[in-house]
Amino acid sequence: MAQDTEPEESLFEAPPMAEQERMVEAILFASADPVRVAELNARMPHGCDAAAALAHLARRYEGRGVNLVRVGEAWSFRTAPDLGFLMQKETVEIRKLSRAAIETLAIIAYHQPVTRAEIEEIRGVSLSRGTIDQLLELEWIRFGRRRMTPGRPVTYVVTEGFLDHFGLESARDLPGLKELRAAGLLDSRPMPGAEEDETDASTQGDMFEDES
């Protein structure tokens, strides 16, 4: 009896970790875009543990010419940043962003979720329509939840594409985020004498999604 069941068990046994590592390696090499852990698990044979395989793989590629990087919930291979000089750049042209667009992007990244009015408040100038459009088109920002304040304004948050472009694991890894927060510079402070609503609004937003 035991002999009968043994071969069956081995049928359903997950492949050895070294094999799983090869599989993750192959799948990630085949894709230019980051692949989510869930998708890896779905594509690998039953019983595989993509997360564990990724951990092994990341170690293997440490210091190599290509590195395994995390982008939000997804993973991808990228060439090591110090070797950028070897690459031919004419194929990928980085669009020159306006100063307004860059600042707006930074404000969205650090203050997300943030409304248009808040962006304008921080910059002290109204936002031209093209700025948001451009960032949406680049797929660096997307709409977040509507703010639960009168008018239910839309909010903006950054995307995984943004994280991917700037080599960030998550929005928490934005440079200087902690210092800015500690200095109170990410607070939304209303103008003294202004209505209280605004404070409520930003506090609420913070509660809804601190991180996206």
Added chain:
Amino acid sequence: MAQDTEPEESLFEAPPMAEQERMVEAILFASADPVRVAELNARMPHGCDAAAALAHLARRYEGRGVNLVRVGEAWSFRTAPDLGFLMQKETVEIRKLSRAAIETLAIIAYHQPVTRAEIEEIRGVSLSRGTIDQLLELEWIRFGRRRMTPGRPVTYVVTEGFLDHFGLESARDLPGLKELRAAGLLDSRPMPGAEEDETDASTQGDMFEDES
């Protein structure tokens, strides 16, 4: 040779081989097409030996999920051949057998071995080639012996796979006409358990078209 290059090497100091390997790795990773050794050398710092770096790199990727392969004069990373299955996503769609196919199958099951001409005579319509092919492909029918009549036509019989699928011990276990009638199968009313739509569909089919 070695002596000639030595002074040059010391002048420009080529990066260590491990570094050259990283460079080749990054370039090949990011390139859309296989890269020639000459091009690698041209893109790498002066004094580099792409061929040697490639040899190291090929060894490193031996047995991995992606392999370094030579394509003519050029080199490229490719998915390990045994992992090709990961690049496919298979979905199985289950469809009902067409009316023509099920009728043909029924005739073969009840009358086997049966020739094409006989099937056509019983159904009263000519048999499209696709119908028999489909049943052969499903491995529900196979060729029987040729009939010892002029033209020696091939005959069709049902397979073990057919019996298996329909839960029959043998084709002889299929109920006869009398039994079918007794079971209410000759009634035009929908069978208990049979879907109403289906019955409707087939009835309508009878009215409008003889063969699908």
Added chain:
Amino acid sequence: MDEDAAFDQADDPVAARRAAEALIVDVDGYEGPLDMLLSLARGQKVDLRRISVLHLAEQYLAFIASAKALRIELAADYLVMAAWLAFLKSRLLLPPDPSEAGPSGEDLAAHLAFQLERLEAMRGAAARLMARDQKGRDFFVRGLTEDVTRIRRVSYTATLLDLMQAYARIRTKDEFRPYALDRESVYTMEEALERMRGMIGYAGDWVDLSSWLPEGWQLDPARRRAATAAHFAASLELVKQGALEIRQGDTFAPIHIRKRVP
């Protein structure tokens, strides 16, 4: 900074004018009044937290005044900011009026300082962000990608019941043939209704219903019967809807219809 020079050399009208003009030209380079204030504040060369908001307000107002003197049109938001700063300045200079409600000059000044500091911080954050390694510039994605090929395999199935029903259907074709209308000679009321609705507008005077039968349905008796019945039923329906009037002079006499004029 140019702005500083503009105010330091106020005694030299030509130099002042030039400097002011240079500043005006620069207005295009500012992203609004807050940006300009930040730029002026940097000129104070102190930590933004210890900036003299009063001095800043004076600098800004002096700039606006010189721009006005040069008859240069300024965007409305620059003027709004000037008005607000003038108000802030008066609040900061005058002793607080206890009868007056609202925030104190210090509160307003502190908020302006906060806004400037926050804008500055965001500028820095943006710069640090853009200085990061960027995809397509510093690091690169896989060049030779492989698409996941989606294979759709179709599998067919049938039940024993299907099989037996199919066989029964074939073997008992004559007796089993389900009841079906001989559609060749059937004209439904729905069809007639549809047809009559389209024609009704033209039936101003009494017409014989039989003349309304469609072509091909007037000669063959079976077809004529079917079409007549359908059109009669449809007529009744239209009468009920108030679109038509119908009459028959005598038993078996021709049936006449006409459009009902409301």
